[in-house]
Amino acid sequence: MDSENGQIMISEDQSISSSKKWIEESIISIFSIALILVFTAIGAEVAFSYFNGLSKGIHYLYALAVTFGVLGIIGAFFNSVDSEQVKTENDQMEISDVRSSVNSQSASFSPKEQIREWMDIILGIVILLVYSSIVAHVISYYNDGLSKGILYLCGFGINIVVFYIIGILFLLYVFLNKKYNNRRKVAIVNGKFHYEDLKKATNNFRDKLGSGGSASVFKGILDDGTAVAVKRVERPEHGNREFVAEINAIGNVDHAHLVCLRGSCCHMTEIGETFFIVYDLFPNGSLDNWIFPKAGQNGGYLSWKQRYRVSIEVAKALGHLHHDCRQRILHLDIKPENVLLDDDFRAIVSDFGLSKLMSKDESRTHITERGTYGYKAPEWGLPHGISEKCDIFGYGKLLLDTLFGQRYVCLDQDGNDIYRRYSDGGNTRREQRAFFAFMRKKLTQNKHLDLIDRRLVADGKVDENEVRTLVYVALCCLEEDPKKRPGDMRHVVDFLEEQKIKGITCIFPRVFPYKEYENQKNVDRFSREFRHKELEIATSNYCDKLGNGRSGSVFKGILNDGTLVAVKRDEPTSYGGKEFQEKISAIASIQHSHIARLRGYCSHMTESRIISLFVYDFFPNGSLDDWIFPRRGNHSSYWGLRYKIAENVARALEYLHDQRILHLHIKPENILLDADFCAVLSDIGHSMLVGKDESRIFTTIRGTDGYMAPEGFLGDITEKCDVFSYGVLLLDMFFGKRNVCFDSNGNHSDKQHGNSQEERLKFYMYIRQEVLPKGKALELIDKRLELVNKREARSLLETALQCVQEDPKERPDMRGVIKMLLTN
Structure with missing residues (x-):
């Protein structure tokens, strides 16, 4: 079985295993038949010693029936125990979303199963008749005056009463056992927690830490004094899905900046199931408590260094979810409320209730729209589906919140109107474009400090270069076109964490060689590749020349969105594909307000040469x-x-x-x-x-x-x-x-x-x-x-x-x- 793809791969080894299994089953069957015959012979000898008036054949028939009856009762008992064990295992598998399709399979029986069912019915009738015959012969042994018909009728009636009593006792056993297991089901939390324990720990769910969507979070203290957060999924129409999604996503994830699961609980009530998830408690709460003034903890707020570190840690967590887990995990609800802070104010990404698992082979998926308004990527609802770029967009919005100290967009208390951070900002696509243009202008004018939380500026402990870097990364993550956003959160981590060129090669490989694919990673971070035809149209076939340089000419161009650009054309080039990647890598990775930003690039092959083009911002x-x-x-x-x-x-x-x-x-x-x-x-x-x-x-x-x-x-x-x-x-x-x-x-x-x-x-x-x-x-x-x-x-x-x-x-x-x- 391939655990990742869930497909059965038949091989020669499996065929040999099937043959071995058939031989083992045959040996067990032969042994069982021999055992039944031995018990029948023993039973016949015992009956013959007590009932001398009966023939030897009747003795063997009675002994066979008794043996089948005893084995049937023993088998029923073990079957009920086994079914309860399987049921318990299925409950536990349901918690980890490893469910079987037993219900769907039981709805349609195969011909073999139908034959087996009829054979069970016939065998039951035969056993009933045999036992009736045994009782009739026993009665005739003590009372010879009754006719044979009366004897068989009495035997049949007595057997019905006995079977009825046995049936009642068996049903009572099943009922009591089911009730016991229902109580156990309340405590199915990977074998750790009981519902009553969680109820006691949370003081009957009174100390609420917060709520949102379809769940509430309560503070709890376990018997050993450990403080925990208990999440209760409350909406039955979505609770099961969110519970399974969250357990699935974080059950086996181990990362310093991802929340760790302590346990879970599925509690059966009269109205349905209620789901609980238990985490470690983070005393500093969530990020929104420390960046938004209205939610400040006694007026406290995160310093700039803490905010910059949190930005890196959230990026690391997303990079791990997207690329380092067995299955790719999309969080799909990145926002300040879902970023917890530990004792040292280090970020822990939480709340995987809306997450989606993807195989490593999938590039995008189609699911119903989910997430929080204001943090959702614009491609939601489009036919081509979604990808990890949705998380990257949400991360960009998180960076804006961290920078501004106010929500970029926010609903009022009734969830209706929207207020704007800046008059140029807003929630519509057009307003967002204007707002991002406003931010780029501030960045270009070296006025990026105008964008950040005023409380940080008053402290005077702000690193201007880090502010510039964070603003730039946020704008890249918030590109409307997913293809223009950074391709990998791990690249964002590199860019934020080191603030230096990583993997840049010099133009001459013999001096400082690096691998070509490392260069391509740098290029893909914050630049895009243009088509040659697109640049031809933008520059009107290279007619508006701005000037000549040592290695090429520069032309004025206008992109489709009206942006003015300068297109530098190096011709003829002395380098090929690898050298070209090295060159644009050196430019794309440099981010500074007084160094020209590379908007994009193009390598165009003609019949006789390679033409390399570089697209920069236009400087009037x-x-x-x-x-x-x-x-x-x-x-x-x-x-x-x-x-x-x-x-x-x-x-x-x-x-x-x-x-x-x-x-x-x-x-x-x-x-x-x-x-x-x-x-x-x-x-x-x-x-x-x-x-x-x-x-x-x-x-x-x-x-x-x-x-x-x-x-x-x-x-x-x-x-x-x-x-x-x-x-x-x-x-x-x-x-x-x-x-x-x-x-x-x-x-x-x-x-x-x-x-x-x-x-x-x-x-x-x-x-x-x-x-x-x-x-x-x-x-x-x-x-x-x-x-x-x-x-x-x-x-x-x-x-x-x-x-x-x-x-x-x-x-x-x-x-x-x-x-x-x-x-x-």
């Missing part, structure tokens, strides 16, 4: 070079804006270096500007990952001439190469010209791309030794700039010169750069 203000070099018609004349951009780029590089990622392509063209002129670092596709145990990488030359560090030409790559390029970027922003230089006499030169590396290093030395000490820095600044803060200008120039030191050891790291910009 273009790139930084459009605003600092005078060849452009538009330019930025506000000094404060340039200084803010310098800080934004520094923070983006600090994040990349913390994740052991080197950009290696820092220049104004790769700094994009959003609607508020916040800087966003782009072109991460040419980045490289440094291993945890590595401090440098030796590889081929990459980067743009004029921005590359001197050691980069030798293939000696460290994070200090990015620091050098950043210093050159600051000089571009300071001067308003690209890679300016002075001649040997200190006069300004218009040479921009012809400077050698040696000439540029001499120029940096000249500024450091001749210009700064004499206080002439402002004489070299971009003349178009207005409202220049002299201290900031000097600070920016000094920082730039520190970054472009020829010796990498003399350059600061990016954390030091930020400190220099903010403190000077």
